[in-house]
Amino acid sequence: MLILGLETSCDETGVALYDTRRGLLAHALFSQVDIHVEYGGVVPELASRDHVRKALPLIEQVMAEAGCEALNIDGIAYTAGPGLVGALMVGATLARALAWGWGVPVLGVHHMEGHLLAPMLEETHPEFPFVALLVSGGHTQLVRVDGIGEYKLLGESLDDAAGEAFDKAAKMMGMPYPGGPHIGRIAEKGDPDRFDFPRPMVNRPGLDFSFSGLKTYTLNTVAKCREANASGELTEQDRCDIARAFEDAVVATLVIKCKRALKQEQLKTLVMAGGVSANLRLRAQLEESLAKERAEVFYPAPMFCTDNGAMIAYAGAQRLAAGQVDSGDTKVRPRWPMEELPPLGSTAPPVGSLFSSSEAGKSIP
């Protein structure tokens, strides 16, 4: 079954073709980072407009790369939520229009399910059941996964998501959005012993996270360094040292909670996905720490850690192949708990309820 996948939930237009027999045939991505950088974050209206501009040319590009024509495509999957409602609507409308024109089924996919299943695109991939750490710009969650659509939330962030904390810490130090990759890069040159940042919530039982205290600690450290410098600005070394201390604190917290989740669920397999899973120190520390427990960690290739069309094509292909299809109107869900997703064997489409404007209002920044 050959599935076209479309991802437009935030600031990346992702398109891919996934074949259930042959694997990933082609994928393309356009990142809007340059469009939003001057605003210090994603501007929803600009994001939607650019998805309108980029989606069709990217679809043409992947079809040409895969040597595939419309009549070869068996179904279309699009991100139906969670995300920015206008951006989601672009992908949903385009997917449904193409599906109608081509006479194929169409299915709305959950963005975080896409992230969670992205490691399945790799040659060496995990077997169910496992614990998943989802760490993106909008989510920090630990989930027990017994199969596709069989999710149990074990813990989540009570305030900022890990990626959001990276972005805010980077902004405090004058670095552009999205800050996670910048912090990862300069932390390499940082002195790990200069600052000792708190490890949030590690001494409390349970599997929830909180990153707001760490954010305040970072802000205070930035202010103290500025005061200490005659110029009133951070030096390059200050930035590197703060980035290192911040990264060490986030990584240590995530690693401790992952180990705790595996122990609680009596499992030995961890999957890590979402933008922050591209962080090299996090990968290295998790690998080292889990190896001691004889547990294994799986993650996607770096290009499939952040938002992409391949993960949506893959997740959609599994559900479409199991007979799930959208019915009725165009549906997007700006907020959408992953536990509401039906298991693979169910005939219910994943997108349960219609988008309502009151729901949309809550999630538009």
Ligand code: KG4
């Ligand atoms: O999954 P993603 O592309 O989009 C969402 O669904 O949110 O995640 C984006 C987030 C951003 O907050 C970005 O700063 C963070 O992932 N990120 C990183 C790294 N690469 C991306 N954070 C830490 N280290 C990285 N190398």
Ligand code: ZN
């Ligand atoms: Zn994402």
